[in-house]
Amino acid sequence: MNRREFAKLMGVSAVALSGIPLGVTRAVGQTKGGTLNTIIQPEPPILVTALNQQQPTLTLGGKIYESLLRYSPDLKPLPGLAQSWEVSQDGLTYTFKLFPGITFHDGKPLTADDVIFSMTKLLPETHARARGIYSRIEKADAPDPLTVVFKLKSTFAPFLTALDCTTGPIVPKHIYDGTEYRKNPANAQAIGSGPFKLKEWVKGSHVHLVRHEGYYRKDEPHLDEIIYRIIPDSASRAVALEQGKIQLTQWNDIEMFDVARLSKLPNFEMTTKGYEYFAPHQWLELNNRIKPMDDKRFRQAIAYALDLKSMAQRVYFGLPKVATGPVSSATRFYEKDVKRYDYSLDKAKALLDDMGLKPGAGGKRVTIKYLTPPYGEIYQRAAEFIRQSLGRVGIDLQIENTDVGGWAEKFSNWDYEMTGNLVYQFGDPALGVSRTYISSNIKKGILFSNTAGYSNPEVDRLFEEAATSTSEAKRQELYSQVQKILVEDVPVVWMFEQAYPTFIDKRLKNVTTTAIGVHESFSDVSFG
Template sequence: MNRRDFNKLMLMAGVVGTAGIPLGIRRAAGQTRGGTLDVIIQPEPPVLVAAINQQAPTLTVAGKIYQSLLKFDFDQTPKPGLAKSWEISEDGLTYTFHLYDNVTWHDGAPFTAADVVFTTTVLLAETHPRARGNFARCDSVTATDDHTVVFKLKEPFGPFLQCFEMSSCPIMPRHLYEGTDYRNNPHNATPIGTGPYKFKEWVRGSYIRLVRNDAYYKPGQPYLDEILYRVIPDAASRSVALENGTVDLTQWGDVEMFDVPRLKQLPHVEFTTKGYEFYAPLLWLEFNNRIKPMDDKRFRQAVMHAIDKDVLVRKVLFGLARPATGPISKATKFYDPKVKTYDFNPAKATALLDQMGLKPDGHGKRVSLTYLVPPYGEVWMRFAEYIRQALSKVGIEIVIEAIDIAGWATRSGNWDFEITAPWLYQFGDPALGVSRTYVSSNIRKGVLFSNTAGYSNPEVDRLFAEAALAVDPAKRQELYSEVQRLLVEDVPVGWLVELDFPTMYDKRFHDLIVSAIGVNDDFDAAYYEG
């Protein structure tokens, strides 16, 4: 496909403005500098600052701009990020990080320990749904010199190192954000990080362009000249772009799952589901527990019995998922397979609804609820349509409402929904990625991916708190098994599937997927071999 044909395709998809889309010039031989990586980004992110927004498209792009202290291997073993080394005291209370001393921000200012202290104690406490709780565990965070940071915990916290992954703790420039309105800081439009790629331009509705950071602290890296994220709203056009080699990389839900079986067989395409281990994304129906009849667990239980998860896996997600059984993914530590399960049984669902007094009217309708569909592609609309069909058979009418990504985030965070279907990450440990959805202390209006369902159970709060502080793995398993038992009985959200997202990329690119956060990592070692 030549440039004219591609621009014609993009015009049909409604994504090319008068500026056009710069075409990547691919060159390089071996692990040397050169080449452009063309990537789909879908949907277009609302902002590129990971500290402000933790939605998947934001993190994918922001991971090349911002960094944290650590990275993680596929088995979630920590590796150096901005910290070249670290020590943990014998009592598990003191974590000392030694930072690289040759790192600069993209505007040339030096990166120092003061940036780490500011980010973890001030900025993220206001803007980040998980970091606030993670770093509230610290008794103090101090910079003992420009390149050493000491975190002293109030009590031992086993997964503390995992708090320093990029999406969990993106380090922000203190000199640009201190004393400002973080969410409206003018630098949000032109993000400044320490990563291997610098923000160059963003033509809304068309593309986001990142270029090599020539002042990167690792000698000779990164190898690529630039990364071009192309906004292609039309699902068919995204598949064609990968098929014809116009784009080199698709990730998450860029390509509709019904197209994956065909596209992964293309001779120039490499396919993998690796690189999502740290996230272990779990998708559920989120019920607003504040609204009748969803404030009654019998209703939520009925919904679980009315949905056939195997159909979702086979017919909607084309095998790129597994049925979920509860709040902890099978891929995450402390999963308990012995919890109560909800079999597909519409008769049980009907009995529970009758027991509640939700009787059908003359048309068989018991209640009508609006389903706010996450705007991540056609497959999620098909997902919603299956839910509507399944629930209609037990008298629950679902009205589907489509919305853009910014609107979905705002309404979900502000509890302005009845039902929606997010997928959240587990971050390797229930204390990091699971408890946030269910503990009452994290009911925070305006903060996306907190306890937006509004569920509250003091015993669940207690169990999560004790499990996070327990040192013995056997004790943690005991506590997490009990909390899973309680949650599966209460069904604050309706767990449906554990997702296996597909990543497909041109075989001429190497070292793209090298960590447990895969496409969200910084790509500082990625190279093109033509």
């Protein structure tokens, strides 16, 4: 795409963007203020992170909603809404002291009651990961408006690492209490306590955030506003970066095949830092409730039929690492000694033959519908690679496409046969891994829960015992056992430990300073 074509593309939104700055707008030498132009791709279905945990919602919502803690790149807790915290000697009681003067975007104060309501009522109902964590709270008290005390039913080793803004966003009790959370009219306003608040959302064009003047951290945020531009076409996103129309990209904004070329831009730096807490794990999600996916031989056959090393190079241009099971090698408690599914068409065919799925006309054994995740062109290319790979063993993959909202609705309501999924690990299997496989997390309508419908009582037991153990050695032993069982059962087909490029204008400071990188609040991001 040339300069004229891009100008035409940008001109399409001229009316919607009238008055919206296209670049950095601040005085020369000034370090505070200015407009950050970036991208959100695809357009999120909603901005309330308590109700939706898809990546675009979390990226944008991290500026609007905050939680008790933040985390350093090595996953050490840092102050968030809580300025300090204490843990009792028996590991059951957690006491948090909130910063004074915190207000929601509607001007109402944020107090301990909002924290308790969010973590014990709303989030366990709406948030797949939070349900498994915060349901462990036996009692929650507010001795005063700035103090929160949680007493757990039993020890839970990673509780202190489960309080970031993507896991525990605090919402206003005065708006949500007693309402039907997902139908609350305030959802369109996205009222949080973060450093930025929603000014306008022009669907298909942009989301405009402006400084929350009542923000509790002194002299923050530094930026005046952030404009998330919705640019569906990958070539247009690349040109926008090249021409300086935007100062930041994240996740899938830049297609993998463009990374090497754009890494040479003199005014930008490229980093894969800022994803440590997430450790994104990508897999094929198989609906274990329906035939032939209910037979582990079929799931194993799919694992053998995928040449993941080739896929990593041809589709993802060498950025990801091939996954070997449910736990990322970049996180704690990884077990390398598990069954391996090295590429083998012969083994895949033998398993299908053993099931009685003999080749018919044209070698076809069975037809499966594949719901393509709507997160950019890379997922379309991945779907085509998977279709061709499975076709070689007689599995006819029929590709279906939808938008972000449609994918989330169909997937979360189990109205799918096979799809792609990418799930965060959050530094501990008890936070980001177990939720995908434990029976208690099979709940219709909730994304990133046990949507595959896999159930194994021994897996449930091992995950629970590992989560409540206070011995690191014992936890490793238990998690090693559960990984070996899961890799044998293959409830999903693990593919990659993903790495993502973040392109940052060299004038921008403090973009990727925590373990959640671009999902962070950006309260201290500035133009240097």
